[in-house]
Amino acid sequence: MGVVALAGGVGAAKFLRGLVRIIPPQNLLIVGNVGDDVELYGLHISPDLDIIMYTLAGIVDEEKGWGVAGDTFHCLEMLGRLGFETWFNLGDRDLAIHIIRTKMLREGYTLSQATAQLCKMLGVKAKLMPMSDDKVRTKVQAGELLLDFQEYFVKRGTMDTVTDVIFEGAKKAKPAPGIIEAINMAERIIICPSNPLLSIAPILSISAIRKALEASMAPIIGISPIVGGKALKGPADRVMASMGYEASAYGVAKFYGKLLKHLIIDEVDIAHKKRIENLGIKVTVTNTLMKNVEDAIRLAKILMEAE
Amino acid sequence: MGVVALAGGVGAAKFLRGLVRIIPPQNLLIVGNVGDDVELYGLHISPDLDIIMYTLAGIVDEEKGWGVAGDTFHCLEMLGRLGFETWFNLGDRDLAIHIIRTKMLREGYTLSQATAQLCKMLGVKAKLMPMSDDKVRTKVQAGELLLDFQEYFVKRGTMDTVTDVIFEGAKKAKPAPGIIEAINMAERIIICPSNPLLSIAPILSISAIRKALEASMAPIIGISPIVGGKALKGPADRVMASMGYEASAYGVAKFYGKLLKHLIIDEVDIAHKKRIENLGIKVTVTNTLMKNVEDAIRLAKILMEAE
DSSP states (O other): OOEEEEEOSHHHHHHHHHHHHHSOGGGEEEEEOOTTOEEETTEEEOHHHHHHHHHHHTOBOTTTSSSBTTOOOHHHHHHHHTTOOOOSOOOHHHHHHHHHHHHHHHTTOOHHHHHHHHHHHHTOOSEEEESBSSOOEEEEEETTEEEEHHIIIIISTTOSOOOEEEEETTTTOOBOTTHHHHHHHOSEEEEOSSOIIIIIHHHHTSHHHHHHHHHOOSOEEEEOSEETTEESSTTHHHHHHHTTSOSSHHHHHHHHGGGOSEEEEEGGGGGGHHHHHTTTOEEEEEOOOOSSHHHHHHHHHHHHHOO | OOEEEEEOSHHHHHHHHHHHHHSOGGGEEEEEOOTTOEEETTEEEOHHHHHHHHHHHTOBOTTTSSSBTTOOOHHHHHHHHTTOOOOSOOOHHHHHHHHHHHHHHHTTOOHHHHHHHHHHHHTOOSEEEESBSSOOEEEEEETTEEEEHHIIIIISTTOSOOOEEEEETTTTOOBOTTHHHHHHHOSEEEEOSSOIIIIIHHHHTSHHHHHHHHHOOSOEEEEOSEETTEESSTTHHHHHHHTTSOSSHHHHHHHHGGGOSEEEEEGGGGGGHHHHHTTTOEEEEEOOOOSSHHHHHHHHHHHHHOO
16 A cells, blocks of 8 residues: 554654645554553553644644643643642643543553544544554663653653663564554655654564564655754654764664665755765755644655655 | 531532531531442543532532532533533543542542542542442433433433432442441431432432431431422422422422431421421421521531531
8 A cells, every 4th residue: 555654753743744745644554652651640641642643633732742732731730739740741632532542442442443543533534553552661771760751751851861771561562453564565664753762663662563664675764853963852862872873864874774775864964974875775865844834745745755 | 426418419518518617527427429420431420429529628619519610621622522422511620530530440449438539639528428339320210211310410401300210229239338337326417408309319229328317316407408499409399399299398308208307498488397397307497598608607507406
């Protein structure tokens, strides 16, 4: 069929809202990272899936990149009043999704079934799937500390130096149904501009997915989330550096290695072009900043033409 | 110990906020109606317990008598957008309670344990207990229609003529732990000004509770929720009439019958005094309207002096 995209959160969502405007969204399977999932107050929260759903549904808070536009935080405020920790930002409108997802999971739906239902309810036409219906949890090692992903990311504001990343449950986890088939039949596979070590690596930690990607005849094309040595959002640059990778487009290429056929890098990183090509990876240099949907469309077009 | 109060929702809560100001709240056990409980969106909602908790915690929406003051309804709005029915008014702050209650129940807490925890979190010092930890559900028969309580009460706005009331599960239900002991040791038992047939009857449908009340040596003192033939709030007058009771203070006395030692009725109902006394029930006539906490305190004092 069509296109498979491996996606993290905000960066991926910004790109995907361009992509769904230039290809029929039903031809797109987005494989989302659920290593960041967390259970809070008994509710199952899938932050990366939500960001993508909200963005593609056109209801995302554009400024923050996550959450529902114009949302309030009154329930969270009350939870605080009841004595609970409230470091995870759960908006009132946002909560509706978590409540319904949790209800469906309790009723026996798999996470991929629940996600499909939520997408339908929100009018998202692209197919969005968690990488796995099994529980995989990203844990961050920061020296002596072993942190849950959201503890590292939200509660402690990425202040810790990441020395290792662990994907708990990955060994036993199977890909969500249909992912392998979609990879096998894909014309094109995209690695969205997401944190390689924290957002894409959890997807690749499912060995059947990695193997299918390695065996795929389709070109695997990435977009560097690092521009001018800095992550556009989040801690990708720092995490790459502390994990022994160069915090650059080159470092991204190096991390994906043979998996990647082609990497889209920003104009400011033109100096890395040759170095990346020397790894056997094709390079397209363009303006990769996405300030609006037009930028995303332009970038998606370049990506769909890359070979 | 002290005082046991059988309570429905708004009317009971208004009275109880006076009572807890004239007796040590820890000497009071409120036995709450949970026949109205409902599961919505996978959340366990106990409307009557919530009204009492919010009122005693001082956070109730005074105008409506239920819900949290100043609450918003953004989560509900989003649930509607997702395609769910939204006839039950769930505020955003209100939701925090339902989310935590549901979490506790899923973790194995009983409803009485969860209620105790929530009361503690909200700073409610009186002891509030559901009539039972077992599932009892009030169903309303309206001609051919058999309605769930909230369907009758909220969704259809009490527009149906009630021909029967059924307490599903009552036969097998046991009183929540401690209720019987508290009744046995009570100095005084109060039947709050709640709907006799829809709010107090579910409590009395637990046979061990009814028997303990019948056997109790403590005076059982009620306050008529019907004033001048009209319910102060809700459909009590219409339900009494359609169920074959006079919609009056006398009808209330008749319904409780021998259970009642003393009934507080409003001044406008003075004509019923003699008729009620003829049932063997003492009567105190006073202004029973509670416009503010001072009114509730005054009424509570009268009730605590009644014999």
